[in-house]
Amino acid sequence: MSRFWSRLTHELRPYVPGEQPRMADLVKLNTNESPFGPSPRALQAIRFEAADTLRLYPDPQATALRTALAAYHRVRPEQVFVGNGSDEVLAHAFAALLKHEAPLLFPDITYSFYPVYCRLFGISYETVPLDKAMQIRVADYRRRAGAIILANPNAPTGIALSRSEIVALLEDHPDVPVVVDEAYVDFGAETAIPLVASHRNLLVVQTMSKSRALAGLRVGFAIGDSDLIEALTRVKDSFNSYPLGRPAQAGAIAALEDEAYFQQSRVRVIEGRERLTRGLKQAGFEVLPSQANFVFARHPAHDGAALAAALRQQAVIVRHFGAARISDHLRITVGTDEQTDRLLSALSRILG
Ligand code: PMP
Secondary structure (H helix, E strand, O other): OOOOOHHHHHHHHOOOOOOOOOOOOEEEEOOOOOOOOOOOHHHHHHOOOOOOHHHHHOOOOOOOHHHHHHHOOOOOHHEEEEEEEHHHHHHHHHHHOOHHHHHHEEEOOOOOHHHHHHHOOOOEEEOOOOOOOOOOOOHOOOOOOOOEEEEEOEEEEEEEOOHHHHHHHHHOOOOOEEEEOOOOOOOOOOOOOOHHHOOOEEEEEEOOOOOOOOOOOOOEEEOHHHHHHHHHHHHHOOOOOOOOOOHHHHHHHHHHHOHHHHHHHHHHHHHHHHHHHHHHOOOOOEEEEOOOOOHHHHEOOHHHHHHHHHHHHEEEEEEEEOOOOOOOOEEOOOOHHHHHHHHHHHHHHHHH
16 A cells, blocks of 8 residues: 555455466466467477567567468458457456446356456446356346456356357347457367357457467457457557567467367367366366366365365465355366376375
8 A cells, every 4th residue: 555556556456366386396287277388389480589670569460460360260350359368358358348337247256357357447347146056147147238248168167158158148138248258268168259250249359378378478369340359459559559579479370370289289188177077076076067278176075275275285286266155166277197196196195
């Protein structure tokens, strides 16, 4: 607290990211990073950009990257926006599209950055409870709304809506912006991108941090009608003209070009998730059906915070949220088979 702070700063409640400890030999399953490295072609493209040209600003429109994303997702470059991680893309979407007189709606249990952006931008919002099975029910959104944002698959539950449920949501709300945050979509859910052609109010946000293993490069993007993209661009150009540096633009293009590597690592994560789920169930956990690169699990006889602390003692870090309804759960990222085995053996020591 300081008298030098603006009133806005006093009132912020910043998002707390999962920690990035510098401990050796740690099993780090707390921030949904990929256990497999980025495409070697992406790494090569990034290294190639470590050159004299770094004295020059990058392309502020990231035209080559937007063109590559447009070709990959079968849309036009004017329908693509890129930013410094999907967090920045989301922030611009909140400012550009989600602030209206009627409240913004999102689930009570979802990505905890959403209420943080609402405070930053002064957006009024209402949360819509997940059902008993921790699922989003689109029918529950049939109420007054200025805009809607959902994560699909949802975080931290990992549960996905089908494309037909997204269609139903869009049909219920043809006149308000609907943002679908697909950070984890590549691990088994259906993307809503094909719906952009028929729904001018739909913005789909994705990231290269998870399925493309480039969390450290910070590349996120949005696909939607050119009218929505123009709104994001107006906000971006009122904030930072150059959100993506040369290495990020080149690395992201090369990652997109390496389809074989992408498919291979995505399938390995999905197989790893099924293995992790089986192991947790054998240890007595209830595990929600995940379509993401993490699982959300609770042990009926053990407190979530205590389990997370005990795992930490054994150099295994998972994510625990203190919020009501989910404080008995752990969110565990899918690691390599070796990391999963270390988690499961730590759990069996803890549970006895
Ligand atoms: N959306 C969701 C649901 C997430 O869990 C995350 C990762 N914390 C993000 C967006 C942001 O990811 P990034 O900024 O790395 O693209």
